[in-house]
Amino acid sequence: MSWSVTTPPSEEPVTLTEAKLHLRVDTDMTDDDPLITSLIQAAREHVEAACQRALMPQVWTERRTSFPGTPTCPSIPGSPYGYLRVPSLAQQTILLSGGKVRAVDSVKYVDDTGTLQTLDPAAYDADLTSEPAQVAPAYGTSWPATREQPGAVQVQYQVGYADANSIPAALKAAVLLVLADLYANREAVVNGPVMSNPALSRLLDPYKRVLP
Structure with missing residues (x-):
C-alpha cells in the first residue's frame, strides 16, 4: 500500500x-x-x-495491489479443496491514511482484462467519523476481482481539517x-x-x- x-x-x-x-x-x-x-x-x-x-484540505490517492480480503482464486464447487471462505467485513475494510478524511471521491480498480474501472459509490460504504476512516463493500457484497498488479486499487479521497x-x-x-x-x-x-x-x-x- x-x-x-x-x-x-x-x-x-x-x-x-x-x-x-x-x-x-x-x-x-x-x-x-x-x-x-x-x-x-x-x-x-x-x-x-x-x-x-x-x-490543510488536500486530496490523496491511496494505491493497493488488491482489495483487502479478496480471494486470490475462485470457489469451485466439487473441487477437492472445497469452498473458499467468504472474508469477513473487517477483513475487507480499507483503512485510509492521513487522519481526518472528509470525503471519498472515487474507488477505482483494474479488472482482469486490464481496464481501469470506477466502482459505483452505491457499492461501498464509508465511515468518515472514525479515525482512520473506513471503506468497506456495501452490505451483502464483496469487492470485485482485480488483476494482480501494483496499484490495481486506487482510492481517491479528501483529507485534512476543514x-x-x-x-x-x-x-x-x-x-x-x-x-x-x-x-x-x-x-x-x-x-x-x-x-x-x-x-x-x-x-x-x-x-x-x-x-x-
Whole structure:
C-alpha cells in the first residue's frame, strides 16, 4: 500500500502575518517574506510527515495491489479443496491514511482484462467519523476481482481539517516551532551544541498515528 498527494493544499495553516509575529520580524520588513512563505510550507510538511496526518484540505490517492480480503482464486464447487471462505467485513475494510478524511471521491480498480474501472459509490460504504476512516463493500457484497498488479486499487479521497481555524492549536504551535527552527538555522551544518526542543514532541505525540 502506498499513497501520494494528488492535489496539494491551496493554503497553509499559518499566515505570513502569524509567522512574522512568531519570528519577531517587523511586518514592514518584507525582504524575507518569500523565504518565510516557503518555510511555512516546509514546516507544515514536516509536521504532517511526523504525524502521518494531513493538516490543510488536500486530496490523496491511496494505491493497493488488491482489495483487502479478496480471494486470490475462485470457489469451485466439487473441487477437492472445497469452498473458499467468504472474508469477513473487517477483513475487507480499507483503512485510509492521513487522519481526518472528509470525503471519498472515487474507488477505482483494474479488472482482469486490464481496464481501469470506477466502482459505483452505491457499492461501498464509508465511515468518515472514525479515525482512520473506513471503506468497506456495501452490505451483502464483496469487492470485485482485480488483476494482480501494483496499484490495481486506487482510492481517491479528501483529507485534512476543514480549514486553518479547525486545526488543533497544538499542531499549529508545532508548525510555528519548526518554522522558527528553520528560519534560525538556514545552513545544513550548525556550529555549536544542538539541542532538541522537548515541547515539539509533546505537541505532536497525541496526534501521531500508525499507518494501517
